[in-house]
Amino acid sequence: MNPSLHLSQFDYELPPELIAQTPASQRAGSRLLHLDARGALHDRNFIDLPGLLRPGDLLVFNDTRVIKARLAGRKESGGKVEVLVERITRADTALAHVRASKSPKPGSRLVLAEQFTVDVRGRQGELFELVFPSSVLELLERHGATPLPPYIEHAAGRQDDERYQTVYAREPGAVAAPTAGLHFDQAMLDRLAAQGVARAFVTLHVGAGTFQPVRTENLSEHVMHAERYSVPPATIELLRATRAAGGRVVAVGTTSVRALESAARQAPGPGPLEGDTRLFITPGYEFSWVDALITNFHLPQSTLLMLVSALAGMEPIRRAYAHAVQSRYRFFSYGDAMFIEKPEQ
Structure with missing residues (x-):
């Protein structure tokens, strides 16, 4: 890790009223901020996502299911x-x-x-x-009860039981949702499949540690919380086939990124690549699999903000977040989304 990285470099001002307390009326009804490979920003809607993906791209979803923890x-x-x-x-x-x-x-x-x-x-x-x-x-x-994040101020109700869960959730074990996936409804999944965008699944059971603040100014001293992950052989095969054919690997959520990049550090075997991961992704990290990312907006000074800064660059993410605040995007778990492309080399 770069020893010059410090916590204060990942701070930003967020008006409290921009923290989304409830989901959009429709799953795919959120806004989408597109940070392209040249570093340009585009205000879009999530329903526009199919136009940003190409036939032969691979979407990788985290199929963990939130338990009533x-x-x-x-x-x-x-x-x-x-x-x-x-x-x-x-x-x-x-x-x-x-x-x-x-x-x-x-x-x-x-x-x-x-x-x-x-x-x-x-x-x-x-x-x-x-x-x-x-x-x-x-x-x-x-x-x-469904364990809503600490910044959501209401007690979990019936709407949360449905909407704080992806439509493709199947492996119970998470205590926080992989929130980028909350924007996908079945109609969107069908539309993407029809245009030749493939999909694969990983499992990473999101823990409550995802909301824990980083308590060290020098990031090299931070110890990540552990989360259990599994990447099945079928997903590994799709990743390799996508790369070989010139397609892009598009992770849906930071949890999918952590599962993919953790698996990349394991020796391949006959079964799934799995284990506990404490992978801490910060600027300077070299990605093995991920070419683009669909994600929500993350908390100031959080490890997830550091992860997206590693993919896009610190300065582009600072610009994107400043634009999102100015443009009144909705933040965090029930908020709007970003589509981030890895910068052109």
């Missing part, structure tokens, strides 16, 4: 707690964030949703290992 409860001894499941480790165990006035001790019990009790087995860093009385997934689906 948030549970309210209390200690068996009294005192309120809020549990956010970060990762399901086995059918009946999970690692979770637990907010309470006093942290629960190993051996204690929590009563969740006034419906069932979990045992606190121990801690792994900031996370608590919890043992559930039966399937974690089934209990969350029945009693949990």
Whole structure:
């Protein structure tokens, strides 16, 4: 990593009213800011995306599914707690964030949703290992709430259960949505397929760490949170075929980028390329697979803003974000989108 990179280089002023609190009325109804390969900016709508893609391009989607990971409860001894499941480790165990006035001790019990009790087995860093009385997934689906990001101010409702989930989600395990994919409806997917744009899937289970602030000014001292990913053999074959035919690999979301670029650092084998990734992509990074990116607008000083700056360049991203603020684009998970092309060499 470039040792001269500092956190303050990735700051920008964002009026709070530009943080989208609800999704657009239609999935494909958002605006789209196009940063082209020459560094020029174009104001478009997401419905215009097919015109920016070519036959032979490959869209790579993250098919993770957001689980209802948030549970309210209390200690068996009294005192309120809020549990956010970060990762399901086995059918009946999970690692979770637990907010309470006093942290629960190993051996204690929590009563969740006034419906069932979990045992606190121990801690792994900031996370608590919890043992559930039966399937974690089934209990969350029945009693949990969709874990909206901290900057969305309303409690999750029925609309969020549908719209904070991509239409192609199939692998449960995320506690935050891969939000670039929220703009795609089935009609858009069908339209792209009809014009010869291929699609492939990776899985990266987005963790709550995606919202954690970077706490070191010198970025070389930052340690990324771990997220589980898998890239199947069929996707690897499509990536190679696309490149061989001269097509572009277009990642849908920063999570797809991290999965693809993490897999590129693994020795190929007969099965999927998978594991935990702590890949931290900052300016100066050499991309192995990604030629273009569809993404939302990211928080100031966030690792995701650093990732898009690595792809497009720091100065073009500064210009793009200044333009987006001036033009009143909607920001973050429920906001508008960008289409970023890697700069011409």
